[in-house]
Amino acid sequence: MFVRPTFSILAIVLAPAIAYTWPSPQLDALEAIRYDQVGFNTIDTTLSSFVQPCNLYLFDSVAGGLKSGRSDAADWIRTAYHDMATHNISDGTGGLDASIRFPEEQARAENTGNGFVNTAGIVFAVFDRYVSMADSIALGALIAIESCGGPEIAFRGGRIDAGEVNNPGVPMPQESLLEHTQIFERQGFTPTEMIGLVACGHTFGGVQSSFFPDIANPLNDANDTEDVSHFDSTFVGFDNNIAGEYISGTTQNPLVAGFNQTTNSDSRIFGSDGNRTMRAFAQSPELFAATCADLYARMLDTVPRGVVLSEVIEPLPVKPSKVILTMNGDTLELSGFVRFWGLGENSTRTVNMLWENHNGGTGNSSLVFAGVSSSTGGKYTAAWYGFNPSSTFGFLSLDPVAGVKSLSFLVDGTLENQNGLGFAVQDSYMFSKTSCSSGAPLTGRLDVAVRNDANLTRLYIENKTFDSANRIVIVEVDVPRPAAPVAINSAYSLWSMNLTDQGVEFNLGAEIDGVKYSTAEAYDFEGFGTCST
Numbered sequence: 001m002f003v004r005p006t007f008s009i010l011a012i013v014l015a016p017a018i019a020y021t022w023p024s025p026q027l028d029a030l031e032a033i034r035y036d037q038v039g040f041n042t043i044d045t046t047l048s049s050f051v052q053p054c055n056l057y058l059f060d061s062v063a064g065g066l067k068s069g070r071s072d073a074a075d076w077i078r079t080a081y082h083d084m085a086t087h088n089i090s091d092g093t094g095g096l097d098a099s100i101r102f103p104e105e106q107a108r109a110e111n112t113g114n115g116f117v118n119t120a121g122i123v124f125a126v127f128d129r130y131v132s133m134a135d136s137i138a139l140g141a142l143i144a145i146e147s148c149g150g151p152e153i154a155f156r157g158g159r160i161d162a163g164e165v166n167n168p169g170v171p172m173p174q175e176s177l178l179e180h181t182q183i184f185e186r187q188g189f190t191p192t193e194m195i196g197l198v199a200c201g202h203t204f205g206g207v208q209s210s211f212f213p214d215i216a217n218p219l220n221d222a223n224d225t226e227d228v229s230h231f232d233s234t235f236v237g238f239d240n241n242i243a244g245e246y247i248s249g250t251t252q253n254p255l256v257a258g259f260n261q262t263t264n265s266d267s268r269i270f271g272s273d274g275n276r277t278m279r280a281f282a283q284s285p286e287l288f289a290a291t292c293a294d295l296y297a298r299m300l301d302t303v304p305r306g307v308v309l310s311e312v313i314e315p316l317p318v319k320p321s322k323v324i325l326t327m328n329g330d331t332l333e334l335s336g337f338v339r340f341w342g343l344g345e346n347s348t349r350t351v352n353m354l355w356e357n358h359n360g361g362t363g364n365s366s367l368v369f370a371g372v373s374s375s376t377g378g379k380y381t382a383a384w385y386g387f388n389p390s391s392t393f394g395f396l397s398l399d400p401v402a403g404v405k406s407l408s409f410l411v412d413g414t415l416e417n418q419n420g421l422g423f424a425v426q427d428s429y430m431f432s433k434t435s436c437s438s439g440a441p442l443t444g445r446l447d448v449a450v451r452n453d454a455n456l457t458r459l460y461i462e463n464k465t466f467d468s469a470n471r472i473v474i475v476e477v478d479v480p481r482p483a484a485p486v487a488i489n490s491a492y493s494l495w496s497m498n499l500t501d502q503g504v505e506f507n508l509g510a511e512i513d514g515v516k517y518s519t520a521e522a523y524d525f526e527g528f529g530t531c532s533t
């Protein structure tokens, strides 16, 4: 029998995304976590190492691993859904806002299981000032899906972390089909979309007997030591087996063929339209993948009213990273890397960096290959080059008077200058290596080199603090403008401040022509040179 697919693939094609302009600290950070997953320069974007490979389970109780029957990928996807599932589309409350991190929310019957505490611990370790806990949850789920054979998902950033728990509202297996339909409607999904979203989620993972003894029995299986009854036979990967096994009647899904009729919620949901949607999914892996790409994106983008997400973040074709200027005596040290999306290692490729200075001149230096990174289960690669021609982690020494205003790159002779804009570099202020610290308790002096011709109205330390809900709050501590500036050279003077309790690590911020800037690097007070007195 021919069954008309319920979803049109054409309707699901993503709106074209526009690449943003570099630098943009928050988008740069989100883009990096999204696209720099494995390999060079991924130390700061390490979320993916807690998500993949797909058979990874970090909390495995069995030495040698991979025998627990569980997977971190499944934990991330369930966490994202349960965090979002509190959303009420009519009053705009709830949604993907990391409220699932609160122990009070985790303790609810609707959040039974240990997946949430597993992922929350990692979220606390990886989130930062530009990447909220909620964005980290969304990215963890996205990386899990994409790197485990799933479709690519349009990612938007800018989720805001809740300060308190949301109203309850996650569906539970013992509820009726009518209740589930109303719950998904409240979350913003139609009855057909409910079938889709449940199938898209339950292509991963399963039900743990220890937490759900009414649903799943212990298994006594040496390959499934945590007694997880899986939703389909391929529980660490994305595929349409969740639908194929259901339609063919071979499914072992504990929420379809479980011993307890009351909790067979997938059975009620999947059959709610006479199997029309599930049959279409079973027949077409492409339809299933395209439908899930759309539904997952909408799940991740379901946020409390008032939260404004970014455009879809695409990889920047050319992206400078960790661009850091430091004043060292009378030299301006410029370090950093540039990433070329879509390229791999190639020993015959030549890469040059050109930089415009304040005198109308242009510098030119060849760059050295630094490494390759990859993402999306190895589907994409990028080649990285360091700013020093002879060493991966070195720097270029520049004349401080000429300074540096913007960068561009030549790749085998082709100019990459961000459509004529160049890649702007802020040399109006920078950390000076004359800064020093000593002793316990720690005391010392911060020295910042400020360009005399810059319209710098404020200079400050960005002290990273946490509020009572564990959200990052940047406290700006002003570095006072010196009464009598101390010249470093003809272009820069020193602004200094004695340090006591300003936090061990901080970035430097400044307001220049009314715009706020922040350094790409955090400075470690303890790591300054030793004070001479």
Ligand code: HEM
Binding pocket: 070, 071, 074, 075, 077, 078, 081, 112, 113, 114, 115, 171, 172, 173, 174, 180, 197, 198, 200, 201, 202, 204, 205, 206, 207, 208, 209, 211, 212, 265, 299
């Ligand atoms: C009526 C709706 C739903 C019900 C009643 C339901 C119920 C459950 C239950 C009881 C478990 C077992 C959890 C455990 O043992 O730790 C589970 C696991 C899971 N659910 Fe759902 N679920 C629903 C919808 C969804 C949706 C919409 C998604 C995501 C799109 C999703 C994703 C998952 C995943 C990935 C797992 C596996 C977790 C793991 O193995 O660690 N679920 N679900």
Ligand SMILES: *[C@@H]1O[C@H](CO)[C@@H](O)[C@H](O)[C@H]1NC(C)=O
Binding pocket: 088, 089, 090, 091, 167, 169, 186
């Ligand atoms: C959702 O919000 C509407 C409007 O405030 C309210 O009437 C309704 O009770 C809410 N639903 C739930 C399940 O809280």
Ligand SMILES: *[C@@H]1O[C@H](CO)[C@@H](O)[C@H](O)[C@H]1NC(C)=O
Binding pocket: 174, 213, 214, 215, 260, 261, 262, 263
């Ligand atoms: C089936 O599940 C319901 C709801 O959790 C529970 O009350 C009931 O005791 C279960 N029945 C069996 C046989 O486990």
Ligand SMILES: *[C@@H]1O[C@H](CO)[C@@H](O)[C@H](O)[C@H]1NC(C)=O
Binding pocket: 221, 222, 223
């Ligand atoms: C466990 O998995 C291994 C392969 O990983 C397989 O050879 C073995 O038969 C499995 N054991 C059981 C009891 O399923």
Ligand SMILES: *[C@@H]1O[C@H](CO)[C@@H](O)[C@H](O)[C@H]1NC(C)=O
Binding pocket: 246, 247, 248, 249, 271, 272, 273, 274, 275
């Ligand atoms: C859906 O398909 C399954 C498996 O073939 C079958 O057991 C079930 O009765 C069907 N449900 C409906 C509502 O047709």
Ligand SMILES: *[C@@H]1O[C@H](CO)[C@@H](O)[C@H](O)[C@H]1NC(C)=O
Binding pocket: 346, 347, 348, 349, 350, 412
């Ligand atoms: C390597 O780069 C050179 C240009 O420098 C190009 O001609 C060649 O095709 C590239 N090789 C590969 C394998 O991409």
Ligand SMILES: *[C@@H]1O[C@H](CO)[C@@H](O)[C@H](O)[C@H]1NC(C)=O
Binding pocket: 352, 354, 362, 364, 365, 366
């Ligand atoms: C930079 O140097 C390279 C050779 O190393 C040369 O091919 C290129 O034309 C130079 N570009 C500029 C703008 O000076």
Ligand SMILES: *[C@@H]1O[C@H](CO)[C@@H](O)[C@H](O)[C@H]1NC(C)=O
Binding pocket: 496, 497, 498
């Ligand atoms: C820092 O402290 C030293 C003495 O400990 C003092 O001489 C100096 O004026 C202080 N500097 C500033 C910028 O406050």
Ligand SMILES: *[C@@H]1O[C@H](CO)[C@@H](O)[C@H](O)[C@H]1NC(C)=O
Binding pocket: 463, 464, 465, 475, 477, 501, 502, 503, 504
């Ligand atoms: C800076 O942060 C540290 C903790 O990192 C805190 O102890 C200190 O009081 C903060 N200082 C200011 C001025 O906010």
Ligand SMILES: *[C@@H]1O[C@H](CO)[C@@H](O)[C@H](O)[C@H]1NC(C)=O
Binding pocket: 455, 457, 512, 513, 514, 515
């Ligand atoms: C410096 O910046 C401030 C703040 O934007 C602005 O009001 C002022 O006009 C600027 N001064 C100059 C000389 O550009």
